[in-house]
Amino acid sequence: MPYTPHGKHLIAGDLVGADETFTSTPVSGAPFTFSAGSAALIDRAATAAEEAFWTYGYTDAETRALLLETIADEIEDRGVEITETGSAETGLPPVRLDGERGRTTGQLRMFATHIRKGDYLDRRHDEALPDRAPAPRPDLKLVQRPLGPVAVFGASNFPLAFSTAGGDTASALAAGCPVVVKGHEAHPGTAELVAEAITAAVAKCGLPAGTFSMVHGGSLDVGKALVEHPLIMAAGFTGSLRGGRALYDLCAARPNPIPFYGELGSINPMFLLPAAMAARAGAMGTGWAGSLTMGVGQFCTNPGVAIVPDGPEADAFIEASATALAATGSQTMLTEGIANAYRHGRDALITTGAAREVLSKTCEGRSGAPSLFVTSGAEWAANPDLGHEVFGPLGIVIRTSGRDEMREIARGLAGQLTCTIHMEEADSGFARELVPILERKAGRLLVNGFPTGVEVCDAMVHGGPYPATTFAGTSVGTMAIRRFLRPVSYQNFPDTLLPGDLT
Template identity: 50%
Template sequence: MYNGAILIGAGETRAADTFTAVNPTTGAAGDVAFSNAGPAEVAKATALAAAAFEVFSTTSLDARATFIETVADNILALKDDLVATANAETALPLARLQGETGRTVGQLKMFAAEVRAGLWLDATIDPAMPDRAPLPRADLRRVNVALGPVAVFGASNFPLAFSVAGGDTAAAFAAGCPVVVKGHAAHPGTGELVARAIQQAVASCGLPEGVFSYLPGTSNELGGALVSDPVIKAVGFTGSRGGGLALMKIAAQRAEPIPVYAEMSSINPVVLLPGALAARADAMGPAFVGSLTMGAGQFCTNPGLVIAIDGPDLDTFVASAAKALTAAQPAVMLTPGIHASFERGVEELASHAAVITVARGCVGDGVNQAVGALFTTDATKFTADEALSHEVFGSSSILVRCKDIAEIKTVIAKLEGQLTATIQSGDGDEAAAGELLPVLQSKVGRILFNGWPTGVEVSHAMVHGGPFPATSDGRSTSVGTLAMARFLRPVCYQDTPDTLLPPALQAANPWGIARRTNGVLELGK
């Protein structure tokens, strides 16, 4: 169970300053006092992380993969307690949390398998060419190495899959980086349960205790101290644009600036092309609303913008969506603060002179409940006011009516970077879709056809990232095995004795990994 402690390495400590979890369904405070970590705890945790780095970053592929699998197994053993605790702290449905537990365990095991495969090392060998004219070539060997200790910030909307042992932590461990987690105050009991599972895995696998520490807390000072600590070499963050920008500023002002991989803001445009509307406008309405209201709209891939050519078929879609939304039941949001922010955002849109309210969802009798909202405007008005394209975190969306494909392209071109874009297409839409793809590709990290953006598959090919401000670095992803690249850097060894080379580059290839020699890929064992 959890007791509100701060976990630093193998030990635990407490602070006089405490906070409690809040049950968003009732608004009631929990019974456990959780310690607020501060700069002193940050310094202790990062010192242990620095001491652990050399050993952890040079573990064998099998040892590191076994550790990650042990974390997964420990979490799975806690499944019932985890789901019950997370449900009380976040109001997320039990089925959703059971699925998220499975996703968390699954992605850890996927990273373990990726570690063993060794492809991420990108081992590359250009053997010496002593007889080359006019100049000989030295022996050159390159491999990816761990960046250093990483700070990870737990997310509010995914208490498991994007939190203490979520994708950022899994990717950092896989890369060989010790991790210091700043636990999210919205689900501290859940966070501590997972943190203890990791702590136990570190011990049972015989790793240095500084491989992992967990610092719960509510203050911005804690996050600032963690990012500014000179031991930390990179940051993983999922949250608000304001929070991400603040951390980026701190990281940039350090004596040694470091990368902040922040996922921050996205409205995920959905384009309804004429052929799709002609064929299935009525059916797309409820499907869209289902995506919009799923989880109270608290997904970073929520469809916050719909773009289409005006006409009778679009009217059919709007009527169908309005009917579905009017019947949609409200859902409790993660925290009172998130609910208050959602209400402000919806009110600002409802009172905007350029916006018409299409429909609202059912109003419930509980607290912190998100009532879905759908608005509409035209392309001219939308592109004239940047505020209309700002994210409202929750089940709120704007439909933009356009004259033609050219105007759709204009609307997309005015957007900021996004995580996803969706094209609903049908017969006769291929040319229009082909025209839109280049501009969409410049704006997003993932393009979907004939689906809805909510839901992210954890796989090798997935990209969950996008141009700013969707993420702070559009070249990266926070989901999928490519996420490891954020916490790696290449090192080249020149004319280095074989016995001193990392195993991945030694002549005997003791790890049996695939390597590229003289530009030719050679498969391992």
Template identity: 60%
Template sequence: MTDKLTGQHLIAGEWHASTKTFESTGLDGESFDVSSGGAAEVDRAAKAADEAYRTYGWTSRETRANFLDKIADCIEARGEAITKAGMAETGLPEGRLNGERGRTTGQLRLFADHIRKGEYLDRRHAEAQPDRQPAPRPDLRLMQRPMGPVAVFGASNFPLAFSTAGGDTAAALAAGCPVIVKAHPAHPRTGELVARAIAEAIDACGMPAGTFGFIQGETHELGQAMVDHPLVKAAAFTGSLGAGRALYDRCAARPEPIPFYGEFGSINPVFILPGALKERGVQIGEGWAGSLTLGAGQFCTNPGIVFAREGEGLDGFVDAASKAIAASAPQTMLTDSIAASYRKGASTFRQSDNVKELACSEADGRQGGPAIFRASLDTWLTNPALSEEVFGPAGIVVTVPDDTAYSRAAEALAGQLTATVQMEAGDRETARSLLPALERTAGRILFNGFPTGVEVSDAMVHSGPYPATTNFGATSVGTMAIRRFLRPVCYQDMPDALLDGDLRF
């Protein structure tokens, strides 16, 4: 299938150009003029989405499930073109992009199956008790309902799975909410190809034109206009703490505040307990280096910090990780600015007092060279900069003096997406004592693995206390993500004539 790319916006089922544009140049040297949207485009898209909601929000679950399946089909039909565009724009390799496309279509189909089952509706019925004393009870029916148009912000590091048709979009559409996507300016070609797949699915399934909108742009004003618009009822964002917190504050300051589901960052601590360090120190060191450098470290679950006890096995772990890092070649990062920010973050570690550089791979331009460092727990506790996320393949080993210090370290951490425990049978009591702190700190706790890999399933939690995310009671991965775009509605003494569809239970 061939799509002619235009760099335009999709609003109310039609492609529109803006007078203002920005230039996007891929690694293939091809320049692409992209429309730069603003408040006017957001207003048109929001009004179209609100109009679509009046129909789309009341479609049957089977109708929406078929629509999600069709989107997946249309994306797959463009698979080769999407991968080619993604490689040119992001520098990600073909295998990674093909895998991410599979995750994207898999998410869509997972949500289709999820809503067909209907369990997410959480339907409850308290039957009328007209003879109850001292007062009768009315007939009460409760069901989850879609909240309205949703703004979704594309992510830089996942051009497919967390962008145009990613998990946020899939969950909102499954819930019955029209979606307006702010395309990420780092991959406009990839985003437009996916948007064209969704537009094709809208036509094929007879969905309202405003069910999905797609707005290109590189300005902060565009994002602000999306969360400010009174017809937008929720927003989902994956990105930096600074940009995300500014949008979060705007959502809270609106005359009608709306939920903002933001994912900002995480250093994803790894706790290597003494038995595991002694038995598997070398293996863990090699595994950590591999996880740290996977995808040039540009995963939100990148394990940027390790806590390991001083003593037997530590030298083997450090030597193995250092050798693996030294042998790792620099990788192309998502954008020039991300590469520059990564080098700045790594240099902060390098210039900090009492921090030793263990290994590094030099790089410049858009390349990111991995680096690891070492510090004591006391040094780490007294230098807040060592706890900040460095988006890229940099990590730090923090040595702790005894078993009780593991909990001290965990309690000093800010909110995290993940925490990992490497343990053996003899570490059980130490692990048990560590769990209360980890449960307060992280959304997902792993054992004897590494966090760079998020399984899309009913049981996944991809969130955590602030600043990892803004809502630790939700998740952006897995079917529970649909809850973010629903609200409970209670129907009291509803006439039988109106009890149709999902209300008849």
């Protein structure tokens, strides 16, 4: 039987209603009414999180690991309902949501394993040197300690992996930080189900109820109240450049500024080098089209720009890309707002006249269809707007005059999540020239692959220079935990006073 949402906030274990409400906009099935968030509800959740921190922030790694594993179990127990609700709300196919749920629970369990090892604490000890001349050295021990309550914003494009129990929440809980989640209005029923799973896990593990709260969205004032609350010590966000930058500025303007770990956008450029183009231009064009349209282009690692050397190989690449894209029909996007923004971005490209339209299909309402544009290196350099992310299945091919122009395009890039090089062995010399440039531009560099999709593992970096993210770091992989920790040094401390992670 389909899940019927209760439509309330989950604050420190309590179901809390509100007079103000909003109605969900599912792709299929009946809409439901949800309580809207408010500054008063945020204050209640943040206050409960601060109270919980005095216990949860001082738990050992085993306690936190058990919580993460129990959350994973509770999510899996609700797996059928989560998939059904998420699919109805977002239009994502069940197989995609099943995979995303597996990624979410897998990440929780991986973090549990990681914190048990203790390496993330970066423990250091400089023993006392009482006889050192000209001055003795004290005994010094260092360890990473949790920041305090963390705000997490649910993402529109990943209702599970980057939302209520996603990477930011898992990272913060692993670090020892209570979490207050602002649910995303695009999938409130899904957020509610996952919040129930986390709440149940907190109770099963005997931890303070304020360790986790979820407040539904509503007006923009809810997010503002969350990042401005004086008890919130850091924030995690995945979303648009405009919205993320506004929140980042609010965090910086606080009397006590806090870190805002925002993922804000990326065009994920690919550089297709001459020998690779000569060997397999058509295959790369077909592969690019598949990566570009995966999930209707609604992945933050969507490779929106291909930089190629001009010539017949460029013609073959563009023809293969256009053929593959033309075979892809219109598909439902996550929200009507995302679909409207996609069409606006596509139409803006047409209006500039700086890029030639090769393919553009009609799409209306909540749907999106592939678009393909071609421009020159000179037009790209003269029109910075071409470099703005268009969130959806839209690609731009830049035909360049050769290595010098490709190199200049690389140097002019803003910060990216990923940069890709397609190459053959004969391209190695030029690739070596590009790598030092591109590693200053992106957090993940690829060779002969497509960046759509992010592996959850120790060595992954999902972040990059601004505007890809607001701080150099990662929101995926075990290094993500370090965002919510800070180093503390203990001088001449007896073992009885040291935190458990140091004894």
